[in-house]
Amino acid sequence: MKYVQLRAFHNVAIHGGFSRAAEAMGLTQPAVSDQVLGLEQGYDILLFNRRKKQITLTKHGQELLEITRPMFEVEARALEYLTETRALTSGTLRVIADSAYHVTGVLSRFRTRYPNVHLTLRTGNSQDVEQALAAYDADIGVLGSKVKFDKYQSVSLGATPIIAFAAKRFPGLPEPSASLATLEKFPLVFREKGSKTRQKLEGAAKEQGITLRPAIEAEGREAVREIVAAGGGIGFVSDAEYGHDERLIKITIEGPTIPMEETIVCVNQRKDVRMIRMFMALARDHGTNHT
Numbered sequence: 001m002k003y004v005q006l007r008a009f010h011n012v013a014i015h016g017g018f019s020r021a022a023e024a025m026g027l028t029q030p031a032v033s034d035q036v037l038g039l040e041q042g043y044d045i046l047l048f049n050r051r052k053k054q055i056t057l058t059k060h061g062q063e064l065l066e067i068t069r070p071m072f073e074v075e076a077r078a079l080e081y082l083t084e085t086r087a088l089t090s091g092t093l094r095v096i097a098d099s100a101y102h103v104t105g106v107l108s109r110f111r112t113r114y115p116n117v118h119l120t121l122r123t124g125n126s127q128d129v130e131q132a133l134a135a136y137d138a139d140i141g142v143l144g145s146k147v148k149f150d151k152y153q154s155v156s157l158g159a160t161p162i163i164a165f166a167a168k169r170f171p172g173l174p175e176p177s178a179s180l181a182t183l184e185k186f187p188l189v190f191r192e193k194g195s196k197t198r199q200k201l202e203g204a205a206k207e208q209g210i211t212l213r214p215a216i217e218a219e220g221r222e223a224v225r226e227i228v229a230a231g232g233g234i235g236f237v238s239d240a241e242y243g244h245d246e247r248l249i250k251i252t253i254e255g256p257t258i259p260m261e262e263t264i265v266c267v268n269q270r271k272d273v274r275m276i277r278m279f280m281a282l283a284r285d286h287g288t289n290h291t
Contacts, residue, residue, distance in 0.1 A: 008035035127194030
């Protein structure tokens with residue numbers, strides 16, 4: 001097995017095509033194609049399905065990619081170490097959050113400190129965050145719960161209770177505070193099943209012998225907010241994320257507090273990547289200054 005062949009395979013896999021891989025590697029497309037073909041023929045294995053102008057990883061290709069991801073991550077870290085004086089003058093830091101609200105302050109400080117680093121932020125539920133981190137499709141994640149220390153390095157952003165909310169003109173509007181048993185009688189608007197808010201809410205209800213059944217399921221907080229504002233039912237969110245919306249009214253949930261603990265995380269295997277390490281350091285400092 002030649003290193004150049006494995007490198008060509010890895011770049012085609014992560015970039016999704018031979019042309020984009022060639023551009024990233026500074027090579028011609030035929031050169032990259034030849035390296036991948038040589039790897040496949042040398043080991044009698046098919047790594048890519050080639051259909052017209054599209055390629056997809058085969059099962060063997062997917063399994064090999066899981067091996068090459070950490071391998072080339074280590075290579076990138078070695079290069080970063082050798083060029084450390086230039087390490088944070090360029091590059092991209094990819095953040096995925098279950099709620100962008102909690103990480104905006106840290107992003108702002110990082111941007112001020114390292115203005116030449118390109119930041120990307122996307123949102124998803126907690127399941128999306130964990131999957132993106134595991135696949136190295138994101139560098140930093142924000143999760144709505146405590147994390148496993150053998151898997152992640154983490155910085156706590158604190159905890160706030162889950163609250164309910166409804167449109168101000170919602171018929172039969174509950175009192176400013178209500179129990180889960182009371183809220184159960186109303187149409188409920190839930191996020192998708194991968195949502196940590198939903199998981200915590202359903203878990204708390206189960207402990208009280210209550211089954212909460214959504215009348216409407218929506219993907220993402222903004223979708224839930226708009227459905228609730230239109231009178232579609234009662235929604236749930238952490239108090240910190242409720243914000244201010246003239247269309248809505250907050251309903252405190254009576255009984256035991258249902259906390260949402262927001263945590264900035266990175267995968268333990270990548271905690272020493274300099275860009276990730278500096279972001280986590282800023283996150284710790286930000287948390288200290290806001291406690």
